[in-house]
Amino acid sequence: MPEALPAMIFVRSHAFNVLFYANLIVQMIVLGPLMLFGPEATGWWVVKNWARSSVWLLEHVGGVRSKITGIEHVPAGPSIIAAKHQSFWDVFAIIPDLDRPTFILKKELMRIPLFGWLAASMGMIPVDRAKRGGAVASMIEGARKAVAEGRQIVIFPEGTRTAPGAIADYRQGVFRLYEDVGVPVVPVALNSGLYWPRHAFLRRPGTIRADYLPIIEPGLNRADFLSHLRDSIETRSADLMAEAYASDGHLPASQGSRDV
Secondary structure, three states: OOOOOHHHHHHHHHHHHHHHHHHHHHHHHHHHHHHHHHHHHHHHHHHHHHHHHHHHHHOOOOOEEEEHHHHHHOOOEEEEEEEEEOOOHHHHHHHOOOOOEEEEEEEEHHHHOOHHHHHHHHHOOOEOHHHHHHHHHHHHHHHHHHOOOOOOEEEEOOOOOOOOOOOOOOOHHHHHHHHHOOEEEEEOOOOOOOOOOOOOOOOOOOEEEEEOOOOOOOOOOHHHHHHHHHHHHHHHHHHHHHHHHHHHHOOHHHHHHOOO
């Protein structure tokens, strides 16, 4: 029986991947016009329907559950959601619990046919990372508009997906955003990379955890803000990884696990 487990994981992972991307494509084609031409509320119904259906597929087809805690820390009104980033799960799984979130994403994604149009219609903020200082100015301009509309801004402070257990490099963009728009920051810790590894086909069974943490109020200087943000996210993420090992036996690749 134990020998059959890797084969079962492979089959479930393959089935999930096919259905996940098919679900994304079909919903963009069939429901995309509602987002482009319908009222904003309808657009958010489409987006959240896709997010919830993706979470459902991950659990019931892929064998990976999702558990998100600490949502009570998200204040009413505009805020910055600063989340650790380890997998695609970090994008869709947090959407249902947020109100009209604006994601800061790389500009290349906006060039994808249909997806880019839909992302623009929902007010996402593209960033051209090749422009350096110009990228920050563009991000802040979009963020000011989102805050004026009372929306939450989702940013991944590391700027890209990082492997669980890797040394975290928090970019200055998150501080520039915090400094300029003057709203609370909600750190988010998670362990998704243990179950949905970067550049890997397989999805490891178990329960992905994400935890919204107590807010960081406006007004800190750069050093204090980045230290507080990094310490809160990394400390709790380490706890969640330890819990993942205790419950599901998963370790970061740097500590001897394999992407199976």
